[in-house]
Amino acid sequence: MDKNYWTxxxxxxxxxxxxxxxxxxxxxxxxxxxxxxxxxxxxxxxxLNDPNGFSYFxxxxxxxxxxxxxxxxxxxxxxxxMVSDDLVHWENVGKPMVPDTKYDRHGCYSGSAIAIDDxxxxxxxxxxxxxxxxxxxxxxxxxxxxxxxNITKLSxxxxxxxxxxxTGHFRDPQVIKHGDYYYAFLGAQTTEEKGEIVAxxxxxxxxxxxxxxxxxIGNDNLGYMAECPNLLFVDGHPxxxxxxxxxxxxxxxxxxxxxxxxxxxxxxNWETMxxxxxxxxxxxxxxxxxxxxxxxxxPDGRTLLTGWLGLPDTTYPTDDEGWEGGLSMVRELSLDDxxxxxxxxxAEMKSIExxxxxxxxxxxxxxxxxxxxxINPDADNQVAITAGNTHLVFDIDSDCQKLxxxxxxxxxxxxxxxxxxxxNNGKIENCKLYLDNTVFELFINDGYKTMTGFFxxxxxxxxxxxxxxxxxxxxxxxxxxxxxxx
Ligand code: FRU
Numbered sequence: 001m002d003k004n005y006w007t008x009x010x011x012x013x014x015x016x017x018x019x020x021x022x023x024x025x026x027x028x029x030x031x032x033x034x035x036x037x038x039x040x041x042x043x044x045x046x047x048l049n050d051p052n053g054f055s056y057f058x059x060x061x062x063x064x065x066x067x068x069x070x071x072x073x074x075x076x077x078x079x080x081x082m083v084s085d086d087l088v089h090w091e092n093v094g095k096p097m098v099p100d101t102k103y104d105r106h107g108c109y110s111g112s113a114i115a116i117d118d119x120x121x122x123x124x125x126x127x128x129x130x131x132x133x134x135x136x137x138x139x140x141x142x143x144x145x146x147x148x149x150n151i152t153k154l155s156x157x158x159x160x161x162x163x164x165x166x167t168g169h170f171r172d173p174q175v176i177k178h179g180d181y182y183y184a185f186l187g188a189q190t191t192e193e194k195g196e197i198v199a200x201x202x203x204x205x206x207x208x209x210x211x212x213x214x215x216x217i218g219n220d221n222l223g224y225m226a227e228c229p230n231l232l233f234v235d236g237h238p239x240x241x242x243x244x245x246x247x248x249x250x251x252x253x254x255x256x257x258x259x260x261x262x263x264x265x266x267x268x269n270w271e272t273m274x275x276x277x278x279x280x281x282x283x284x285x286x287x288x289x290x291x292x293x294x295x296x297x298x299p300d301g302r303t304l305l306t307g308w309l310g311l312p313d314t315t316y317p318t319d320d321e322g323w324e325g326g327l328s329m330v331r332e333l334s335l336d337d338x339x340x341x342x343x344x345x346x347a348e349m350k351s352i353e354x355x356x357x358x359x360x361x362x363x364x365x366x367x368x369x370x371x372x373x374x375i376n377p378d379a380d381n382q383v384a385i386t387a388g389n390t391h392l393v394f395d396i397d398s399d400c401q402k403l404x405x406x407x408x409x410x411x412x413x414x415x416x417x418x419x420x421x422x423x424n425n426g427k428i429e430n431c432k433l434y435l436d437n438t439v440f441e442l443f444i445n446d447g448y449k450t451m452t453g454f455f456x457x458x459x460x461x462x463x464x465x466x467x468x469x470x471x472x473x474x475x476x477x478x479x480x481x482x483x484x485x486x
Contacts, residue, residue, distance in 0.1 A: 015078065125138050170188045376470040405419045
């Protein structure tokens, strides 16, 4: 799509004002794509970013995502609504929440959901430009969803202004209940342009919200804005995930344009809003494209999380095809004895395994495959997926403490980009690589580290080669064609 097409008017056009055939045109174009996913959530058309409103309600899992359906660019955002019985097979409800009030005119930005009796409450940021692209006014808005998935927005915002000392960068409420109160954690930027996470609270969810406190996380390296905070409990410990944009790389290493970080603590003091004995800040995922993760403490006792396959301020080759972005598989979180976060695909993912493949070096792998390998501790190991001139290569050095991922795809004009992880306290023993055509999610040592990203390959055939790997298993996975047009 010609860059000039995306005028401010088109980027902010109300959904009702787009010509009806726009979506149909995009669908026709997207059908020709070679890069669509099989079992990852993708858009039908247009752009997808953050996961929103992840919840269990009315006997189903609900997951929304930030969407701009009219093209592969960051236009006026809405919430697309997906539901699932098993966290794997997702269906589009077809009743999105779109920006159409004076409190969300320029975007229904990110937020969360909480089930209360027979309704689901959505809390989100309504983005409003007071002066286009210069002065933004964030409202924190609310909506109720009934059992038929009909969403009714509240007529007035829940929080009409940022708190004292905070700029217009104030968004992404995560609402949770503790004791007698509902708490909302929000990402904020101070007037000194520092990132911060703040808490509001109220005894009822749809009104009475008051500023409560800044969240003291024992770290002030939150850059100039902390997006998408989530306070989760994993095995009883608080785990805070957030995106500190512009965090200083000297004390917190990351290679992506913006990181998604986490901190594990022993406890949280709800009176002082202080994390007790917080860990250092760590990267939630160490691959190329993972951001704005949202997690929940699910009613079945699990802590679940999914992230946006994509990054802000980044373009992707699919933009020209009229779509962009995806959501990661849903991951279950746990902690090991040293309070490291362990992430594994939810057990339900097993249901799409189609049985083992006849596995041999050089084989063509299905676009939807699970490649499971054990590391030979006495050698340099290498596993490579190649397609034409493009490749995704995993190198594990002979002392097995370092894994380097090389990506050469059509996105960066053929040069090799790398990401690496290093273990300080052990060896890399096993890897599970979930491949979904152009998406990969790598789980190292049963989820001790993860590396997620895109691989925009050339050509339709994906071949698998390896050297020195101790054991290799390939399993075909089902193509669920979520939001697709198979
Ligand atoms: C993170 C983010 C959020 C915001 C949303 C808008 O990717 O910038 O802070 O609510 O995306 O789409």
